[in-house]
Amino acid sequence: MSRRRVARVLLDSPVPQLDRLFDYEIPDSLAEAAIPGVRVRVPLRSAGRMIDGYIVEVDESSDSDRPLSELEEVVSPIAVLPNTLYTLARRAADRAAGSASDVLRVAVPKRMVRAEKAWLAADPPAFPQCDLDAIGRARAVLDEFPGATAAISEGNRLAIDAPPRLTSTNDGAHVGAWAHVIAASAAVTLATGRSAIIVVPDHRDRAQVTAALADFLPADAIVRDDAAQSGPARYAAYLRVLAKAPCVVVGTRSTVYSPAARTGLVIIWDDGDPLLSEPLSPGVHARDAALLRQEIEGSALLFIGHTRTSDVERLVAVGWVREIAARRRQSPRVVLAAANDGDGRGARIPSSAYRAAREALALGPVLVQVSRPGYAPTLVCSDCRKPARCRHCAGPLHARRPKAAPECTWCGRTANNWTCANCDSDRLRMASAGSERTADELGRAFPGVRVVVADGEHPVTHLDDRPALVIATRGAEPIAAGGYRAILLLDGERMLLAEDLRIGESALRWWSNAAALAAPGASVHLVGVVGPVARALATWTQPAYARAELEDRGPLRMPPTVRVASLEGELAAVTDALQSLHDTVPAVDSPAVLGPVPIESEDGPRVRALVRFDYNLGSAVTAALRAAVIAAAMRARKPRGPRAPRVRNTLKVRVDVPDLQL
DSSP: OOOEEEEEEEEOOOOGGGOSEEEEEOOGGGTTTOOTTOEEEEEETTTTEEEEEEEEEEEEEOOTTSOOOBOOEEOOSSOOSOHHHHHHHHHHHHHTTOOHHHHHHHHSOOOOHHHHHHHHHSOOOOOOOOOHHHHHHHHHHHTTSTTHHHHHHTTOEEEEEOOSSEEEOTTSOEEEHHHHHHHHHHHHHHHTTOEEEEEOSSHHHHHHHHHHHTTTSOGGGEEEOOTTSOHHHHHHHHHHHHSSSOOEEEESGGGGGOOOTTEEEEEEEOTTSGGGBOOSTTOOBHHHHHHHHHHHHOOEEEEEESSOOHHHHHHHHTTSSEEEOOSSOOOOEEEEEOOOGGGOTTOSSOHHHHHHHHHHTTTSOEEEEESOOSSBSOEEETTTOOBOBOTTTOOBEEBSSTTOOOEETTTOOBOTTOOOTTTOOOOEEEOOOOHHHHHHHHHHHSTTOOEEEESSSSOOOEEOSSOOEEEEETTOOOEETTOEEEEEEOOHHHHTTSSOTTHHHHHHHHHHHHHTTEEEEEEEEEESOOSHHHHHHHHTOHHHHHHHHHHHHTTTTOTTSSEEEEEEEOHHHHHHHHHHHHHHOTTSOGGGEEEEEEEOOTTSSEEEEEEEEOGGGHHHHHHHHHHHHHHHHHHTOOOSSTTOOOOOOSEEEEESOSSOOO
């Protein structure tokens, strides 16, 4: 009986029913090039066209009677999809009721021919040479956390609270002490011949980690890998990671999939940052992907941050993640500042905080954190106090500059000759102060003092130690040389009014990250906030706050005590999916479902429903939801013919939604 070689191919397609391996016969002309992991082009009979894909497996088949299409082309000789990466993508997609090809579209950069040719022509990278003295200094940094070095070498899952202070690198740059802890962990791992993966939310964090890594490792051992790079640069970095020589990979959320050789450690910094939540389908959070990767590869996993998310605290509570405390507890000096009787009604900054800022300005820079950028982020009618809305799209109006015409934050139109829809008044009032208006007001209150605005439109990453008032939005605070001599956290009460289940966690994270920029002994003033969040900041007990959040959410069956899936689409598709889910997984009963309720959509009438389910039902629920998505896609298949109307998917599913709203 004749045998033939068969390639099992994963198609690069967003169509849910194509999310499986397809068998293709390998012709003799491609016998040597068709190896697992390479990019290929194959015919797709149902569509009558060619499609890209990856060879996942190569096998021999004795079933010669089964007709198989042949591989059309091997696009590249480089195996860009190692088996470990495919396994991780498959597990992540199944957990999120999504497609493996969607995960790989995030993980594997597009092919760049010139970068590939240059890589093939160059010699393979050598194993990095670690300096023994530098590795000794790295171990000394980790000694601050007893048992951390041994736990990393044993492949444990760890949670560490970052030291809330600044430190300086060998070349004089100032970075957070957390960056030194991360760099030391990666250096110790690389010294054992294993790679380390470091995942951070944005370019600011990446720059700090890279500067800290330079204290312990040579430049050729550090690889940058994130979507902000140019196409050729990112593809070249990806090819370097595929090499046998271990390295330290630093990047943003997609870096969690980086297929580094012999991965020994994955580090997630500040996992509560929403930037680590993947917005593209299937929306797998970097934290969840890292947990899956640790299970598959047996590498160590480290969660580190100034605060503890309730997700990580749940893992600590069930014993899945081990908490390691610092040898010496450190915390900034936090003052809960309330308005005094003499401050006047509506005073934004209490007199005590004013005095602290004035005294600190004699020594160096002072940080003032505000909630919003711009001049007046919110405008209201001066007569009836109703929010000012755009007459075209009903979006909120704001003012970019003093005395400027208001603009819509949604459509960007200028609202000339605006009148209130409620009372016909044409007078506007500023209801809030953004970074620029705060800078204007404080500039008048402290004449002669340098004022620096740091927000999305005015990015500032570092500052010298000269006196200055730094007005920054949350997350955009620059690093001041030696730290800030005082920090004022404004608009806290406004931040906590946001309609978000996790707003307490988020606010605590914003304030803690800012407080960690203070100079030793400097005061941090939280203005106008009381309650559990304020106490957690003042006592620097963020893990205790996360535990209390878990206790409160448990009886209400709110995440992360349970998992939540969101179903969006036409009413019939959502109803059918919910019924199929109940039939398949009876434990998901009616009380576990919220909705469906109508939602606004450009695709016509749509509804949304939320499904809550326990972690032990995860595999069954996601499999049922994925089957429902495929069934809906098959029903909505595009009719044949050149003039056939386009048919959109009637059902969209996202598991572990980051923002729980109906």
